[in-house]
Structure formats: C-alpha cells, structure tokens
Amino acid sequence: MAQNFVESILVMGDSVAKGVVFHPEKKRYIFSKNGFIRRLKSIIRPSVHDLSKFGTTSGYGQALLAEKLTDLNPDLVLIEYGGNDCDYKWDEVAEDPMAVHLPNTPVKMFEDNILRMVQSLKKLNKIPALMNLPPLNAPSYFRWFTKNDPQRAHNILKWLHDVSKIYWWQEKYSYTIEKVAQATGAHMINVRGAFLRQPDYRGLICADGIHPNEAGQALMEQTFVDYIGKHAGYMMA
Secondary structure, eight states, rough: TTTOOOEEEEEEOHHHHHHHHETTTEEEEEEOOTOHHHHHHHBBSSSSEEOOOOOOHHHHHHHHHHHHHHOOOOSSSEOOOOOOTTOHHHHHHHOOOHHHHHHHHHHHHHHHHHHHHHHHHHHHHHHEEEEEOOOOOOHEEEEEEEETOOHHHHHHHHHHHOHHHHHHHHHHHHHHHHHHHHHTOOOEEEEEHHHTTTGGGGBBBBBTTTSSSSHHHHHHHHHHHHHHHHHHHOOOO
8 A cells, every 4th residue: 555646535434434423512413523534634635535424334335335436436445334234223122122133234244245345446456444443332322322211221221131232242343344354455444442542432432422522533533644654655735
C-alpha cells in the first residue's frame, strides 16, 4: 500500500462511520459536526466520498458497493459494518423470550459479506481497508434497549441470561472482521484496540452504550490517520 498514491476514498459503513451521536440534552440522535469521516475530509488530501448510513448492515453494504463502485471509482474503500449485523430484534425477544432468536446477520453470513466486498475490490485493484468495532458498554446498552421497563428487562434477561453476553457477542463480529483482514491481506484499522487502551473506554461511548461520543469519534479519526501515516504514501493536507 505504501507504493500506491490514493486520490479518493470511499467509506461504506453504518452510523458509527456516519458520526451519529446521542445528544444528552436534546435526548435524540444527531450527526456530529466533528464526526470521524467529516473531519477526515478536512485533514487528508484524498477526496472522501461517504456512503455510510444509519442502521445499515453488511448485506446492504455489499449490494451498495456493487452498485456504486464503478461509477465512483475510488482508490481505497474503508468498510465499517457489524454493529447492526450482530444486533437482535429486542422487541421480539421481549415478547417471546423462550423462542429462538437470530441476529440481524448470522456471523457466518456476515463473514461472507465482508469477504465478498474485499474480494470484489481486489479484483479491480482497489485497496480494501476494514475497521473493527469499537467496544460497546453492555450495561448501558441493556438499559437502553430495555427502555427502563422492568418487565421488558426481565423478559429479555430470560433469553439473554447474562448482560455481559452482549459484549462478547459483539466482540465475535469484531474478531470476524480481523479474521477476514488477515486471510485476505486487507488493511485493518484497529479502533477497538485504540478504545481498549484507554484508562476507561466507557467514557468514549454515548449513553446508549453503542455509539462513540465526540471524544470517541476523535479517537477513531486519530487511529485512521495514524494508520495511513504509517502505511500509505498519502499526501496530508
């Protein structure tokens, strides 16, 4: 990668890449003015085209990449998915905790989706860069999706058994991203490691337990910039 001059970057991802944060005063999600990708546009010389979208999964990303890749013709594609893929339909779990419930994207399908995206890029001599998942705050996320409803929390915990399961289940998807990067030689931006190296990464996560806050977005930006500074011949602005 160090020998490639990158003039354009395409970002494929969900709300984490999009810079969505939960505003504690407004009590709703907003797009951060200092979001990770927005800031990248101002500090790196390659043009950045952002197709990340709130609520999307790897299946959506794979289809969109196939549709847009030829027209946009980027040199590098940054892929950030997994947070929605690994999630469950918590309303359905709360309604029937004794039933079998599957994640939005089963982990093997998620692996296949990410792998296909990487392979499609390599066939066209594009540079794939994968981003693993920032760690979530399991207790905060549990409180978030149970909506402070004791009966809802009780029902979901019947199925979940242990709140900590949320953390290691999401971690499994993050590891899958790393696995695909290692198997294919794709670049891997280790934002999870950057968060976990902090004294308390929970201070970098919004009240919902899953979205990086403004400080978390800044850490993601710095992690990406540090990586490309060490591994690529990018011209910084």
